[in-house]
Structures are given as structure tokens and as C-alpha cells.
Amino acid sequence: MATLLPAQRGSLRYDNFQFLETKRPWLSLYGIRVRPVAPVGSTSSKPVVESSLLHRTLPDELIQEVFMRLTPYSLGRAACVCRKWRYSTRMPCLWRNACLKTWQVSGREENERLCAETYGSSWRAMWHSRPRLRYDGLYVSRNTYIRAGIAEWKITNPVHLVCYYRYLRFYPNGKFLYKTSPLRVKEVAKSMQGRATKSEGLFSGRCTLEGAQVEGAVLYPGSQPTVLKIRLRLRGTIPGAYNRLDLLSLVTSGVDENDVASGSEDVIIDGWQDDETHNPDIPAISHRRGMQPFVFIPFEEVDTSVLNLPVEKMDYYVPG
Template structure:
């Protein structure tokens, strides 16, 4: 047994073996590190006489003409996702005919000649640049606004007042013809998307109106609530995007309800927006229905594509969180 009186001084470098363990990793040869950042082209088969690399199987089955035909039937949202598949598809989606068709369909109310003059004068004859930079309303999904407010309950046999947080949604769907659908409901996105079409029944409480989009991205909208007394709803929105070309937000500038004269409405043959074009903001044509400017429910709209309104993806959206987890939604 060693005596406690004997002490041996050990140098610090011999007291740790960390340097011995790390030496093996430093000296290890890793040849695959030399391949980082280097693009390796595919090699032709050994018995092939051609010096050009063979195409992938999907590129061999789909010639360029057929690929353009398939891409021409896609929505712009799906076309952008297809451009992320491979390099060949990325260059194929840059075909001007694809973006020309998308632009002419989106701004069809302006006319073909006006769109051609605009793309030549403002966007360097690039239809894709026009699609990205020009303010537009997306028609491949729904704009959803999540609103909450506090409602005081009835105090009965209790010492404390009951306070409820109520959540409801505003839904908008736009069409390139100048029509839009509007619905207010506490239901979630996956349940409302089924009835947001032009053939919706009265029980679905989906109302149809007219809209116009100005060059600076401002939207003027008008719709008519049927009932014992007609009520006109006028909204002013502004298009913006979280990134360039997204156009996935609608800021609510004003929501106004006014009265309409039934005789004046019966003699009018145009759309509702043309009827109230010369009206003042606080003007009403029915003394029983005053003009009211609303200050609640002005949360910005968030765009949800139809591809994300299916059952599985809609349940995972933050818009469907209960008020216990998210009492107020900030779109950003």
C-alpha cells in the first residue's frame, strides 16, 4: 500500500488524453469532402458511343413539346412548385407563353391590347416580370381573416363575471371576371371551402359582389345583403405580400354599411359597384338604414391556396388554433 507521505508530480499534458483521441480524427482522410461544391455530370454507359450524358427516364418519356403542354395547364402556384423539381423543369417554366397566359387570365378585364402595351412599356416585355411585380389578386385560393372579440356572459349564482373570447372568420374568394364571394362564419377553412363557389345555396350564407383593382393595389368592393331592407356593404382593401410577388395579404382599410333604395336598385341593370361609384362614403339612400363605418373585425386577410385547404393540411394551420392557445392572430 502506498504511503501518503510520498507525492509524485505529474505534468499536466500527461494528465489528459484528449489530444490523443482528437489526433485520430484530424488525420483521417475524407475524400468525399473534395466533392462539396462540385457538380458531377452523369456519365454515359461504357458501351455508348455518344459523348453527351443520357437524360433521366422522366425526361426521355416527356419531350419538350409535351412538357410545355402539361405546364400550360397548371396554375401559377403549381408551376412555381414544378420549377423546384430539377434544373430542366426550372428552365422550361421560364417559357414566356406560360406566364403570358397567366397574365392575360388574371387581368382579362383590362383587355389584351392594354396588357400587351403595359408589358412592353413597364416590364421590359417580360410576362414573368409583370406577373411578379404587378399588384394582383390571387384567384387560386381563399383570403381568410381571423377575428376575435371579448363577450361578457350572464352572471348567475356566481361572484365573478363570465368572459368569453369569441372567434370568427371572414372569407373572400375572387374571380378574374370581377366577381367575388364573401362569407362570415365561425367554421374552419376546410369546412367553408366546400361552399365557396358561385352555385352556393342560400343556406350557405355566401354573398356575391363586384370588385375593381387599381394600379396601386387598392381594391374597391361592394355587395348587397338581401332582406326586408337592403343593406349595402362597401369595403376598401389593399394588396401586399410578405415577399415579392406573393400578394398573400389584404389590409382592411374600411368597411362601411349603407342603405339602398329598393326602387333605385330595381331600375339598375349594371353591377352594384357602378351604382355606388359616385356616392359619398357616409351617403345612404334609405333613411331607416344609416351609414355605419365599422371599427371591429379589421384583421388583415391571409391567403390560403386550395392545395392547402385539404383535410390534413388545414388542421395543422395556425388559423385553426383555438382561442385557448391563440387569442389574437397577427398576420405579419
Template sequence: MASPDISFDIRPEFNSFDHLRSTGYISTDRPWLKLYGIRVPPVSPFNSLSSTPDLALIHQCLPDELLIEIFGRMSPYTLGRAACVCRKWKYTTRNPTLWRNACLKTWQRNGIEANFRMVQSLYDSSWRKMWVQRPRIRIDGLYVSRNTYIHTGITEWQFKKTVNVVCYYRYLRFFPTGKFLYKISPQKVKDVVKCMHLRASKGDSVFKGDYTLSGDGQIEMALLYPGHRYTLVRMRLRVRGTTIGANNRLDVLKILTTGVNGTELGNWKGNILELVEDWEENETHDPDVPAVSHSRGLTPFVFVPFEEADTSVLNLPVEKMDYFVPG
């Protein structure tokens, strides 16, 4: 070990060298940083007589007519993602024809004439503005409600009781015709999305019902549980969005189960929602099946597009996410 009384003299040239080396490392010149945030337009070839810039290769292969034809076959969710590709696609997706078709398909039950009158009187004849501001139900995915609760197990030869975290889901899929599909299952989103269609088998336990959407975003729903005794499920939801035009949340206002008379049901020709339109909230038509208003499992529904069903965070097990905050 060196003695503290011994000192070494360092030459001045070494000190200056270290200073230059550290200074050069800190203030390294990176010229490519100056290109960030700067749009470099394409230029014409050197021998070209035209002063207008040449289009990119993908724009040369896809003229505007063909591009609008392709965008017209996209879902509104995919259309919004295409608008983020480049500036030309962003302006092309502003075509009123694309949003007019989306609006007429979503609110087809109101009729074409009623939609045209509404877009002229309330939304300044802008179909895109109507699509963003008017409350609507999204049909390009599933609304999922993730519910968890704690279940205490039985004590067997132990001093402590086992506690289990139980997780189950409520699934909703809406159609523009006024029909919807409903399913309660402990299976995750990526597994249930495969059977949420109108041709689902009885083993999938997917039930079909009817719904209506009011102008203020409130949804009235009704479906029938088949079995030895028919049970009618009535739900009242309210649509909202985390951002303007998202419509990606459904708040559960009420879930009610009541009994229905089999004879009355057999003579009815319309949909289930019209049958219970004049009923009171606690009214039941079967004395053996009382009316019950449920107070559990009322977690808001979160919208999951079909494209994100496999990657959604709702697929995480309870070991990684014991509770989900919808927001």
C-alpha cells in the same frame, strides 16, 4: 465504501486506449459528407459513342413539347412549385407562353391589347416580370381574416364572471371577371372552402358582389345583403405581399354599411359597384338604415391556397392560438 487514503494505479496502456477511442469517435470519417452540394451529372453508358450525358428517365418520357403542354394547364401557384423539382423544370417554367396566359387570364377585364401595350412599355416585354411586379388579386385560393375578441359572460351563482374568447372569420374569394364571394362565419377554413363557389345555396350564406382593382393596388368592393331591408356593404382594401409578387395580404382600409332604395335597385341593370360609384362615403338612400363605418373586425386578410386549406394554421382553435398576427 473505499477509504480515501487508498489509491489505485492505472496502467499507462489503458489511458492510451481511452484516448484513442475518444479520438476515433470524435473524428470519424464520413465520406458521404463530401457529396453535399455537389451536382453529379448523369454519364453515358460505357459502350455508347455519344459524349452527351443521358437524360433522367422522367425527362426521357416527357419531351419539352409535352412538358410545356402540361405546365400550361397548371395554376401559377402549382407552376412555381414545379420549378423547385429540378433544374430542367426550372428553366422550362420560364417559357413566356406560360406567364402570358396567366397574365391575360388575371387581367382579362383590361383587354388583350391593353395588356400587350403595358407589358412592352412597363415590363420590358417580359410577361413573368409583369406577373411578379404588377399588383394583382390571387384567384387560386381564399383570403381569410381571423378576428377574435373577449366576451364577458353572465354571473350565475359564482363570484367570478366567465370570459369567453370568440373567434370568427371573414372569407373572400375573387374571380377574374370582376365578381367576388363574401362570407362571415365561425367555421374554419377547411369547412368553408367547400361552399365558396358561385353555385352555393342560400343556406351557405355566401354573398356575391363586384370589385375593381386600381393600378396602385387599391380594391373597391360592393355587395348587397338581401332581406326585409336591403343593406349595402362597401369595402376598400389594399393588396400587398410579404415578399415580391406574393400578393398574399389584404389590408382593410374601410368597411361601410348603408341603406339602398328598393325601387332604385330594381330599375338598375348594371353591377352594384357602378350604382354606388357617385355616392358619398356616408350617404344612404334609406332613412331607416343609417350609414355606419365599422371599426372592429378589421384584421388584414391572409391568402390561403386551395391546396393548403386543410393544413393552414388558421384552422387551429382558440385554445391553441388565441390571436393570429398576419404580418
């Protein structure tokens, strides 16, 4: 059996250490602030920062025109590109247009007054701090319950886990679409991006937003019209997101045909109590099942959302 000299054993250990060690040259840059260097031959003491090819090609006016056509959430992504884009995305005109479009029901004068009195004339602060509904996606509530099955063969107590969804899509003019379906998000999103059709189980209604509370009503037409009144609380998992809607109450009640305008399918019921009945044939019912919070899903994420998972992979979903 061969033996190794002490020098050889030391070199072997050193070689193994060199082999197992991962070199990280970027560690030497920690704590060092990289500053621009003045070009060679320049007499100026100030360093010159070389702009990118995009900034040298496009003037500031064209960049502003591009930003004017972006959504506020796309502006937030653009602000992360570089320092110049960050300052460009803070132009007041960009956020003013976004605020006026989002709260167009309030009117231009009311929005300008509220921005000046409450948010220090900062449209960007108004966009981030004022509660608002999002229009670039769907609010989805995933609900499950256990239903007893029919006894067959040797199975005497079969049970089934039933999963269904409530869908809400809001519009800036105060209208919204409502749908209850067992279909998953990616199967319903396309139908809710178009016009509401009763054949697909879509119903249109009207809603109001006061502070963080949302109230809406949907009219189910027919021989005995029924109104679904829904009350929700708007919140966000992070500041300014407003991606959650807590379902506070869900009430159905009959409506007198004389109180419903001819040809109208979207109404707002003001001052109704939860147990108030307007048609003795269809009394008011306050529902307690299916009260899971709504989660906002942008249209570009409907195919990849976890809410598309079947019940065998996700029997219960905690919105947070």
C-alpha cells in the same frame, strides 16, 4: 483496483473518441464542383451529359403541353426540379396565358399594351410585379373580441373570448364571395368552392382592382336592401405572393330600391363616401371592429392551416 498503463489509457480515449464521432463523408465534397465526365473511348473533348429517363421518353413538345395545363404556382414548383424544366417554364406563352386569365377584366389589348410599355414585353415579369388577386384559395380574416357574460352562481364578472371569421373568394371576372361566420376555415372552404347560396350565409358581389387597392360591394337583399362596401389594400409577405389584404374601411348603408336593378344581387357603388347615406331608414355606419388583415390560404392547405386552431390554443393571431 486495476490501473491502466499510459498506452492503454491513450487507446481507451482514442476508442471513445471513435465511438462518439459521427462520420460525415460528404464534408470532403465541399468546395468541389462536380462536372460531367466524357464516356470511355470518346474522342470528343466535350463531356456528355446523360439526360434522365423522363426527358428521353417525352419530347419537348409533350413537356410543353403538360406545362400549359399547370397553374403558375405549379410552374414555380416545376422550375425547381432541374435545369431543363427551369428553362422550359420560362416560355412566354405559359405566362401570357396566365396573365390574360388573371386580368381578363382589363381585356386582351389592354394587357398586351401594358406588358409592352411597363414590363418590357415580359409576361413573366408582369405576373410577378403587377398587383393581382389570387383565385386559388380564400382570403381569411380572424377576429376576436371579449364579451361580458351573464353572472351565475358565485361568478360575478364572467367574460367570453369570441372568435369569428370573414371570408373572401375572388374570381377573374370581377366577382367575389363574402361570408362572415364563426366556423373555421376547413368547415367553410367546401361551401365557398361552389355556387353562392343565401342559406349558407354566402353573398356575391363585384369588385375592382386599381393598382394595389381593392374596392368591392355586396348587396344584402330584403325589404330594406343594404350594401356592404369594403376597401382593401393588396400586399405580399414576399415579392409576388400577394397573400395579404389590409382592411382599410368597412361601411354598411341603406339603398333605395329604385336604384337597385331587379334581380341583381351584385353591384358596384362608384364614388360613394364612407359617411354617405342613401336611405334615411338605414344610415351609413363605418365599422371599426373586426378590421384584422386577410390572410390568403390555398385550397390544398385549408385543412392544415393554423387558422383552424381553437381559441384555447390561439387566442390572438398576428398575420404579419
